[in-house]
Amino acid sequence: MTAEIIVVTSGKGGVGKTTTSASLATGLAMAGKKTAVIDFDVGLRNLDLIMGCERRVVYDFVNVVHGEATLKQSLIKDKRHDNLYVLAASQTRDKDALTQEGVEKVLEGLSEDGFDYVVCDSPAGIEKGAHLAMYFADHAVVVVNPEVSSVRDSDRILGLLASKTRRAERGEGPVTQHLLLTRYNPARVAIGEMLSVKDVEEILGIEVVGVIPESENVLTASNNGIPVIVDADSHAGQAYSDTVARILGEERPLRFIDVPRKGFLQRVFGG
């Protein structure tokens, strides 16, 4: 049994890759899958903070790649979910510290340890780190904001997924692409200030796997070091839960993509 490798990528920075990686990995673990989430952003470690395990990092991804620590020593077990583990990026090494062979060895090791899913949190850009994060992927979650530069960059990434991955090179069938629209603001879409779900789907020629509404709960969650998916009361958390279910093959309708209906008095007098 080999682990399914999911890369979370985007090209552009700041669109919500790490937030998504944390919630996706947590959601998979909540669904009973043994999951590891790896931070590929060497030099700019951040996943540990979003997962709330920053003070428990002893060994990191680069240590394992270089044989300075075992996988077992380096995997940080999540406090809340039994089958969830984090592999932090190195904060001190330079970004060339990762090698393709090293990454492959780590992924194979996780498969041998019985992991069902490995979520690879890609750094921004299309340099080596981003390339290595996507190279071994079976699935890709392409995170996109309803904004011109993010949409353009995600198209570039979709092109790279179709050509610069092991699956593409070996002709093993394409990497399954999932488009995730984050920071969506239905009110601004309604008044023509923001690209709609349909606009983004049409431009990129691919359907969304989920839409995460812009939400203050995302910042609250990162402040607390608890992935927002754990916050089952928040719309963002619920939207992430739906997304994980869809990635696992379940069909669920999109939620939180329309402006909440207002009552008659509210509509007349505003508010």
Add this chain to the structure above:
Amino acid sequence: MGILDFLKRKPEATATVARERLRIIVAQERSTRGAPDYLPMMRNELLEVIKKYIHVDLDAININFERDSGHEILELSVTLPEGKQTARNESGSEAKTG
């Protein structure tokens, strides 16, 4: 949105502008995806050569790169302007001085 907002607001659908701009740039970038890196440079150099003889701009040169199973096709088309053309050197209007 209340009555006051409704009266004040002049709808300005910038999302439509964004959508059209993205449609064009994404289509353009996809058409050259996977093509060799030297294509844009080659296009510019070809333009320089063609310009010596005909007055055309960059839009008139179309480079298409297709990859079929086993072989690659580089297709180059130049749209010539209408009317009788004279070599630019002969016309003398923009002859190089250096």
